[in-house]
Amino acid sequence: MITPPSCSNEEKERSHGSRDVYGLPNVGPLPYAGFGGVFQMVRTAQIRNDLSIPLFHNLREGNWILDYYVGRLEGVENLKEIHAWIKEKFDLLKIIPRHLIPRYFVKIINVIWALAETKSMDKVPEQVANLKVKSLLYFIAYPNFL
Amino acid sequence: MKYHSLRFHYMPQSFVCVLKVALHDRQVHAVEELEKVSQIKPEELAQQIASKVLANDLNYLLFRYFISFCFVYLNDYSPQLLKRRKRAKSRI
Numbered sequence: 001m002i003t004p005p006s007c008s009n010e011e012k013e014r015s016h017g018s019r020d021v022y023g024l025p026n027v028g029p030l031p032y033a034g035f036g037g038v039f040q041m042v043r044t045a046q047i048r049n050d051l052s053i054p055l056f057h058n059l060r061e062g063n064w065i066l067d068y069y070v071g072r073l074e075g076v077e078n079l080k081e082i083h084a085w086i087k088e089k090f091d092l093l094k095i096i097p098r099h100l101i102p103r104y105f106v107k108i109i110n111v112i113w114a115l116a117e118t119k120s121m122d123k124v125p126e127q128v129a130n131l132k133v134k135s136l137l138y139f140i141a142y143p144n145f146l
Numbered sequence: 147m148k149y150h151s152l153r154f155h156y157m158p159q160s161f162v163c164v165l166k167v168a169l170h171d172r173q174v175h176a177v178e179e180l181e182k183v184s185q186i187k188p189e190e191l192a193q194q195i196a197s198k199v200l201a202n203d204l205n206y207l208l209f210r211y212f213i214s215f216c217f218v219y220l221n222d223y224s225p226q227l228l229k230r231r232k233r234a235k236s237r238i
Contacts, residue, residue, distance in 0.1 A: 007210035014211050036208040078203040081195035089183065092176040097169065104180040114188035116204050119196050 007033050022068045027054045033072065035112055038065075042109050056102035066090040066105075086112070 008021045011033045022037065023029040030037030041055050058065060070090055073083040089108050093101050152163075169177070199207075 010211045032209045034206060034208045034210060039208075073207070076203065076206065078198045078200060079207060081197075082199070082207065085191075085195050089180065092179050095176040096173050096180065097167075100177065104177075104183065107180065107183045111183055111186055111188065111191065112207070115191050115196060116208055118188040118192050119199055120201070120204055122192075123201060 019068075019072065022065055024054045024058055035069065035109060039109060039113055042106050046106060051102055056105075059101045059105055060098045063090075063094050066093060082112075082115075 006021065006029070008029065011019055011021055021029045021033045031040075038055055041053055045051070045053050045056065055065075070083070070087050073079050073086065076083065086108070089104075093104055093108075096104065
């Protein structure tokens with residue numbers, strides 16, 4: 001698997017040095033600054049039915065990752081509505097008992113991913129969609145063709 | 147919320163412990179709201195909140211700001227390459 005270059009620098013530059021890629025204790029920085037950074041972990045945990053991964057420990061201990069994602073989307077013009085939706089759901093997560101947070105965090109991440117997948121497949125030209133190329137990475141690598 | 151400590155000195159294998167935890171109304175409401183998340187259809191949600199979203203925005207939401215990376219194996223499926231292959235075949 002080819003590892004993409006770290007997006008730490010661009011996050012720092014965009015946030016004027018106030019924000020970096022989220023780092024999990026004992027694991028290190030996530031591969032991506034966006035929700036893709038945790039998606040692989042979440043999917044693996046779902047398949048294995050494993051609630052003991054470091055991400056879930058981090059979620060039970062504090063709201064840092066929730067605040068990180070909400071703060072990251074703040075001020076992005078085209079993502080205003082998505083930001084409001086995610087903020088509303090993450091605010092609910094902060095109220096519920098801490099042991100329940102991973103369960104609902106996973107549900108929210110899955111909805112966000114499905115939303116992005118639906119939206120991206122809408123933008124993929126018909127001839128490409130016919131190739132059954134369902135990879136998001138394909139679309140992301142060639143945004144100019146949409 | 148009240149917490150009570152439970153101490154077990156001996157527990158047979160068939161022992162089943164059911165704990166009922168009383169939650170605050172606010173918490174119950176929050177859990178009910180979050181339970182509804184899994185019933186959301188992505189197509190409907192996309193229409194509601196992602197109508198203005200562009201490809202770059204989706205990239206930022208999921209991955210990163212700059213679209214500066216490209217996976218090598220994806221080159222095999224690039225639209226330009228597919229066009230070239232089509233042309234090449236038609237010539238033959």
